[in-house]
Amino acid sequence: MTAIAFRALHHGRAAADPLVLPGPWDAAGARVFADAGFPALATPSAGVAASLGYEDGATPPDEMFAAVARIARAVSVPVSADVEDGYGLSPRELVGRLLDAGAVGCNLEDSSGGTLKDPHRHADWLAEVRAAAGDALFINARVDTFIRGVDDPAEAAARARLYAAAGADCVYPIAAPPETLPRLRTGIDGPVNTIAVPTGPSPSELGRLGATRVTFGPLLQRRAMAALREIADQLPRPTD
Numbered sequence: 001m002t003a004i005a006f007r008a009l010h011h012g013r014a015a016a017d018p019l020v021l022p023g024p025w026d027a028a029g030a031r032v033f034a035d036a037g038f039p040a041l042a043t044p045s046a047g048v049a050a051s052l053g054y055e056d057g058a059t060p061p062d063e064m065f066a067a068v069a070r071i072a073r074a075v076s077v078p079v080s081a082d083v084e085d086g087y088g089l090s091p092r093e094l095v096g097r098l099l100d101a102g103a104v105g106c107n108l109e110d111s112s113g114g115t116l117k118d119p120h121r122h123a124d125w126l127a128e129v130r131a132a133a134g135d136a137l138f139i140n141a142r143v144d145t146f147i148r149g150v151d152d153p154a155e156a157a158a159r160a161r162l163y164a165a166a167g168a169d170c171v172y173p174i175a176a177p178p179e180t181l182p183r184l185r186t187g188i189d190g191p192v193n194t195i196a197v198p199t200g201p202s203p204s205e206l207g208r209l210g211a212t213r214v215t216f217g218p219l220l221q222r223r224a225m226a227a228l229r230e231i232a233d234q235l236p237r238p239t240d
Contacts, residue, residue: 001078003104003138006040007169010191010212018207018214023082025051025221026067027074034075041075042107042140043068045082047221056218061087065101072102080105080138085112091128095137105138107172110159116148119159123166130167140193141168146175153180157187164190170213178209185210195219 009019022038024030025047033041046056048067054060059067061083068081081103086094098106108129110122126141133139141163145156153176160171172193173184178201185192191212196203196219203214 001040001104003078003136006078006080006104007135007138009039010170013207013212016204016207018203018211020203021080021213021215023047023216023218023220024071025218027070029221029224030071030075030079034077038077040078040080041071042080042105042215043071043082044216044218044221045084045107046218048082050218050221050225057084061089061097065097068098068103069101078104080107080140082107085109085117086125086129091125091132095129095132099133099136103137105140105169107140107142109142109144110163111144111148114148116144116150119162122159123162126163126168127166138170139168140170140172141166143171143173146173146177153183154187156180157184160184160188160192164188172215174217178206181206181209181211198223 013019021040021042022033023042023044024033025044030041048064049056049059052059052063052067064083072079079102081098083106086108110117130139143156143159145159156173156176160173163171170191170193171188174195176184176194181194192210193213193215194206194211195217196206196214206214
């Protein structure tokens with residue numbers, strides 16, 4: 001599936017039917033989700049980092065792109081890749097490496113090292129990524145205000161509008177409280193991504209609140225590891 005077809009999955013959806021994108025952290029997990037019938041997948045950088053033995057944000061770019069390539073190669077559905085803040089690559093090189101890995105989309109964060117970037121400069125950079133990619137890449141612009149201590153939805157919406165105007169296909173105010181989604185939705189022109197958490201509203205409920213697509217960050221990988229720990233606890237251990 002091309003980025004154009006992937007982009008189309010985000011439009012014309014009923015309010016209670018957001019695009020649900022599970023986040024595989026390796027090729028085996030990607031096959032499980034694809035075989036379950038999900039039309040597309042979105043890798044989580046933190047989940048991939050954990051699978052490779054790194055802390056979130058510490059994965060070397062070469063290893064991240066190699067992991068994305070293995071996932072994309074393992075399935076026939078489109079894969080969008082979380083590539084954090086772009087690793088300092090030029091827009092042209094970033095786009096080239098994503099396309100070489102087989103990704104049709106990407107997440108790009110507006111903070112680095114725990115600090116929010118200047119939104120206007122970030123919008124300019126996103127516009128350069130858009131120009132380098134043309135229609136070949138779906139850009140999901142992550143808005144990090146809520147995880148960087150800025151709780152005002154107006155700030156998230158203002159950043160999101162800048163990024164959408166710069167060419168982002170979708171905006172992602174990560175960790176936005178569900179009750180803020182209606183307000184964010186009215187202030188943003190275009191698809192809105194939100195994260196589903198075990199104790200929060202269901203994907204359908206998030207859709208009714210204003211989410212166009214729902215992802216899970218590293219939560220599915222962490223649930224899988226919790227299940228694996230339960231299995232490990234049940235295995236016999238050597239006795240002294």
